Amino acid sequence: MEKYKKSNIIQEKLLPLAGKMQSNKYVSSITQGMTGTMAVLLSGAILQLICNLPITPWVNLLKSCGLYDLLSTAVSICNLIAIFIVFSIGKELGEKKGVNPIHSGIISLLCFLLITPLTVAENGNTMINTSYLGAQGVITAMIVALVAPSIFAFIINKHLIIKLPEAVPSFVSKSFEIIPPALITIVPFIALRGIFGLTPFGSFTDFIYAIIQKPLTFVGNSLTGHIILLLVCTVFWWLGVHGTMVILPIVMTISYAPLVANIEAVSAGQAPPYLLSFMTLFAVVQFIGGPGCLFGLYVDMAFFSKSERYKAQGKISLIPGIFNIIEHTVYGLPVVLNPILLIPFIGLPIIVYILFYVCLKIGLFTTPIVSLGVMVLPGPIAGFLLGGGIGLGIFMILMCVLSAVIYLPFFKAMDKQALEDEKNETA
Amino acid sequence: MEKLKITLVCAAGMSTSLLCKKIIDAAKKKGFNEIECNAYPSSELKKCAQGSDVILLGPQISYEEKKVKEQFPDIPVIVIPMKDYGLMNGEKIFNDLAAQFGW
Incomplete structure (x- = not known):
């Protein structure tokens, strides 16, 4: 019990921090909103896998019957992720602010489109360049989805709405009610469109991409950046707090766009531009038995326990x-506050991630291009579904084995101690 | 009181759902035949926890305790002790609750 007391000071300081982040309306809207778009990315990724199976006769068959182009187009449309993000986050934030979530989502989408550049083709048709609606627009979409619902909800909560007499059916009066808040919300975005049209950036979306998204992607998705995130995640878990939930909003913000950019590039027949993305991090944080890459520890516990205590735990775990x-x-x-497991629990994910990075760098397999946001998929299976080739599947299996090897001596030490305790108790 | 509604909360609603069954079993043993025990992710709590006799939080989201207490001022909110949670000791959790609330 002594050790629990010591770290209480750290816990008392870190717990409220994690709590504040998680209960923050804006942060949790980003996390939940981004998670809400997983279905789109996942569908696109699966279609893409079908198109790009490394089997030449299969690809030729698809091409000869015209399905290849059709499926590729469908993939490109699934990649217009910014549209879905802006709606999804806008809806979440609207709900948290106590306004109609669908109205809030739609207003956010409108505001996003209001700042998106239009191009006029030679024949006079106006078009939206789809790159603004894909990876390049992700951060802009998030910003709009946080600002627009805030204005919208503020106006509604200030009761700047049109009140109609009670005799009017509520359906009718409701549709009138949102006119002033909607109008007031979109005005600043129209202004942004006008102002940034005059700057060398050409548009607000281009401005955000150049000033925020590019540097953020560069720094946040470096090996160092991802290792820091892994570290934060496992340290929080070791203290007994859900570390994944702590890093998720940051991970979503910085590493989603590179994943989409990779998917876009591969569906256009190019090499993926980013080595590290949301999916590389997710693969190591989640698929090898969860944070701490615990897969091997479960196996060690289930099959190598001598003490009654850990035998029972192995069965449960x-x-x-x-x-x-x-x-x-x-x-x-x-694992919480367990000094013996501290080193492997925090160290192993970092080692695995560095190995992952090195393998990507020397080209043993390619970076994952399937947005597999399914948290409960076992690692040895997940590796083959990530679109990184057979090599990635084998790598994930090897990492599960590595986990068992690394955890074994640490676990044995604990098991020995428990066995002695049990002997003393019975004696 | 023979009817009980216990609501469990964790980050995604996955890990606590395993505990629900054990709590239900423990409650039935004690003669609570109309027990309702469900697990939810913390984001859905607002919709689902109405009318609960007690809300139990998984230790991994103990930092939400204050927020949940503010949301449901009339319902007792308890963080499950780490050890009972890890060992999925539904019986002990239920018996402790029964002792505390005099069920």
Whole structure:
């Protein structure tokens, strides 16, 4: 119990921090809104896998019957992710601010389109360049989806709405009610469009891309950036707090756009521009038995325990663990505040990530281009579905084995101690 | 009181759902036949926790305790002890609650 007391000071300071981040309306809207768009990315990614199976006769067959082009077009449309992001986050934030979520989502979408540049073709047709609606527009979409609902909700909560007599059916009066807030919300975005049209950037979307998104992507998706995120995640878990939820909003903000850019590039037949993205981080944080790459520890516990205590724990932990549910192990073993497990729990994910990076760098497999946001997929299976080739699948299996090897001596030390305790108790 | 509604909360609603069944079993043993025990992600709590006799938080989201208490001032909010949670000791969790609330 002594050790619990010591770290209480750290916990008392870190817990409210995590709480503040998570209960912040804007942060949680980003996390939930981005998660809401996973279906779009996942559909696009699966279609893309079908198109790009490394089997030449299959691809030729698709091409000869015209399906290849059709499916590629569908993939490109799934990549217009900024539209979905702006609606999804806008809806979440609207809900949290107590206004009609659908209205809030639609207003956000409108505001986003209001600042998106239009091009006029030679025949006089106006067009939207789809690159603004894809990876390049992701950060702009997030900004708009946080600002527009805020204005919208502010006006509604200030009761600047048109009140009609009570005799008017509520359906009719409701549709009138949102006119003033909607109008007032869109005015600043029209102004932004006008102002940035005069700057060398040409548009607000281009401005945000150059000033914020590009540097953020560069710094945030460096190996160092991702390792810091891994570290924060496992340290929080070690303290007993859901570390994944702590890093998720940051990860979503900085590493989603590179993933979409990679998917866009591959569907256009080019090489993916970014080595690291949301999916490389997710693969290591989640698929190898969850944060801490615990996959091997479950196996060690289930098959190599000598003490009654860990035998029982192994039975509880193994099955959920294979599906990356770590809570039983984290609190039951426990990992929390366990000095013996601190080193592998924090160190192993970093080693795995560096190995991952090196393999990508020397080209043993390619970066994942399937947005596999399914948290409970076991690592040995998930590796083959990430679109990084067979090599990535084998890598993930090897990492699960590595996990078992690394955790074994640490676990043995704990098991020995528990066995002695049990002997003393019975004696 | 024979009817009980216990609401469990964790980050995604996955890990606590395993615990629900064990709590239900423990409650039935004690003669609470009309027990309702469900697990939700914390984001859905607002919709689902109405009318609960108690809200239990997984230890990994203990930082939400204050927020949940503000949301449901009339319902007791308790963080499940780490050890009971890790060992999925539904029986002990339920018995502790029963002792605390005099069920």
